[in-house]
Amino acid sequence: MQIAIMGFGTIGSGVAELLLKNNKSIVAKSGQASMEIKYILDIRDFDNHALRDCFTKNFDDIVNDPSVRVVVECMGGLEPAFTYVSSCLAAGKDVVTSNKELVAEKGYELLEIAKKNNVNFLFEASVGGGIPIIRPISSCLAANEIEEIAGILNGTTNFILTKMFTEQTSFEDALAQAQQNGYAERNPAADIEGHDAARKICILASLCFGKHIYPGSVETVGITGITAEDVAYAADWGGTIKLIGRAKKLNDEKICATVGPCLIQAHSQLANVNDVFNAILVRGDAIGDVVFYGRGAGKFPTASAVVADVIDCARHSTKRKLFGWGAPEDGYVLDAELQNSSLYVRADTDDYVAAFNAVNRAFDQPQILHREGEPKSEIAFVTPVLREKEARAAIAALPMRMKTILRVLDY
C-alpha cells in the first residue's frame, strides 16, 4: 500500500521513521503486501535525506496519484491543511491527521466528506498524543452512555503546574523552564491560555456526545492566574491544581464544556499525572471511571498514534469505518454555571473576622483553608457543592476582593 505524508516536521518525520523502523510488523498487522511511503510533501528541501526521492512541493502529485491509498496530514494549522485534506478525501483516499485544530474546527465537515466518498478520516493522534483514546471511546466504550469526560490534555501547562507544586517554582520561572526544554508549542499562549486543551476537549466531547462541539463554545481559562498562594492552599486542602478540560452531560439533551485550572484531590487518578504526561478520564454509565495515561505529545508517541491509524486504514481498505459524529446543534452547549460545583475561593479582606463570618453565613459548612505565612488580609475556602450560578452570586456578595475562584473536582 502506498502512503503520502504531508508536512515533514517533528511528527511527519517521526511517522516516516516509525514506518521504516517497524515495517515488518506493521506490514504483518496491516494485511497488505507492503506499506511504503511514496510521497512526502514539504516546502523545504531535503536533498540529502535518505527518503529524498519521495519529496515533492506539489500537492497535486499526491492527490492525482491513484496509487496513493492513505494520506497522512501533519502540517498543522487550518490552511492549507483543510483544503488538502478535503481534496484527498474527495479523491477517494483515506486521510489520517494529527492536527487538533483541523479536527476541532472542521471535523464534522471532513467526516461528512469522508462518508460521502466512502473513505476513512482518522485522528487518534489529535488528542493525547500516543495515548489510545479516540478508538477506545468509539469502540470499547460503545455500550456506555458517556456521562462525562475530563483530562489533563496539555503537557506544557502540566509541566508548569508540576514545577509550581513540587519545587515551589513561580509560574514565570516554570514557563521559562518549559520553553528551555522545548515543551511549549509553536505559540506558547495557546498552551497557557488553555486554547490547545479546548481544541482537544472539543474533539473528545464531539465523539462522546455525537454532535460537533466548537472551541468557541468552551469556557476557556488558562493557568496564568495561578499563584504560589493557590498552590499552598490546594496542598492544605489535600490536593493539587491541574488544568482540566471537561465536558459533561447536564441533562439528557445538553452538555457543558470547560477548560480551566481545577482543584483535585491527591488520591485522584488525575492528581498523580506529572510533568508533560497526559491523562484522560471517561465516566460511562456501565463502566464507571476509566483513565488513560501516557505521553500526550512528542515525536514518536504522536507518530505511534498516526501509524496505528494508517494500519487501521489498511485493514479497512475496502470498507469505511463507522466512526465520527453528527452536525453541530445550536444551544447544545450550555453555560457551565448551570452545573453543580464546589468552588475554591481566595480573596483579600480588610477584616478577616467579618469575612470569616460572612463565608460561614453564606455557605453550609465551608472549608476554611490555611497556609504558612498567611497574612491576616487573606482568606481562602472551599464551598459545598451548589448550583454554580447561585454559588458565584453568593461569593460575589461577600465582603472581600476576589483573587482566585476555581472549580473543585471529585474524580
Added chain:
Amino acid sequence: MQIAIMGFGTIGSGVAELLLKNNKSIVAKSGQASMEIKYILDIRDFDNHALRDCFTKNFDDIVNDPSVRVVVECMGGLEPAFTYVSSCLAAGKDVVTSNKELVAEKGYELLEIAKKNNVNFLFEASVGGGIPIIRPISSCLAANEIEEIAGILNGTTNFILTKMFTEQTSFEDALAQAQQNGYAERNPAADIEGHDAARKICILASLCFGKHIYPGSVETVGITGITAEDVAYAADWGGTIKLIGRAKKLNDEKICATVGPCLIQAHSQLANVNDVFNAILVRGDAIGDVVFYGRGAGKFPTASAVVADVIDCARHSTKRKLFGWGAPEDGYVLDAELQNSSLYVRADTDDYVAAFNAVNRAFDQPQILHREGEPKSEIAFVTPVLREKEARAAIAALPMRMKTILRVLDY
C-alpha cells in the same frame, strides 16, 4: 441482528440488561437495523423473568438457528464453554467471551477455528473487566514493538493488599473482608495464589508478542506469604506491594512471564491503584509507557466490554477482523531468573552485624531497610539491579534464614 447469550450469571445478566438499557445508542453504533436477544442458555429456570421467552436449556437451539449472528459466552470454565464456542464459530457465528480461562488455555485453537470460518472471536472482557485493553493493544499500539506489559490484574488481591497497606489489616482479616464484600471469585485460591492473574497475563502476552502463551509457562506466586513486616519495609523503602502480572522481552526472540507480589515506588502509576481497581501498563518502543485504569471486574463494567465486542461484530458483520496471535512455540518463554532485577529480601539472622556485613560484601550499595519495632534478629534490604540468577545465588549464600524475596519494579 440476533444475539444469543450463554450463561445467565452476573455477567450474562449484565450483558442482557445493558443491551436493553442502552439499546437505542447501541443500535445506532452497530450499523444494524436492530440488536435483539433471541436466546439465553442457562440450566436454571427463569419463568418469571422479563426475558423468559428467550431462555433455553438446549444449546442446539442456538447453534442451529441461522438467524443468530453473534453468540456471547459468559459461562466460565473450560467445558462445556470450549465445545459450545467451537461449535458456534464452526457454524459461522461470531463469538464474544468474558471467559479468561477459555482464552488463556484455548485461545489459539479458537482463533484458528474463527479464521477458518471467516468469523470473529473477541474477548475484550476477559482481561481487565471493562478497561479497554485488548483492542487498544491490537489497534492503537500496532505501530509499536511492545517491550513489556505489566498490570494489576486481579481485584481481590489488590483489595487485600490495599487493606494491608492503608489500614494495617492482616492478610487473613483482609481476605475475610474481601469475601464478605463478594469480591472473591468462585474459587478464592485462584485469586490469592495468582492463577487468575496468570491467565490474564497470558492473554495479554499472547496478543503483545504474537504467540500463544499458556498459564503453565508463567512463574506464578500468590500473596499468601506477604506479611505486615513486608508492608512496613516496603513503606520504608518508599513504595508499596502489588500483585503484578508481567511479560517482557528478554531479547528479540524470547520473553519471560511472571505473576507475583512486587515492590513498586509510590510515584508509579501502578502504586496508586487501590481496592478492586485494575491497571495495565504497556511499554512500546514508540509510545513509551501507557497505562489503562478502571474497574477490572463487576457486572456492568464487564458487560460494557462484552457489549462493545458485540457492537464490533455487528460493524464487521461481513468481514473478519485481523486480530489474534499465532501458534505456541516451545521454549519461547524463558526462566524469569534470566532477567535483570532488583530484589527485596527479608530474613532472620542470629547475628545482625555479621548479616549486615555479609549483605554489604555480597552487593554493591544494597539499601538496608528499617521498620518500627524491628527485632534485632531481622534484616531487610534491596539489592541493586543484577542478573537475577546470580543475585538469588548470592542471597542464598548469605548467613540468614530467608523469609520473603520479592522483585522490585521501576515503572
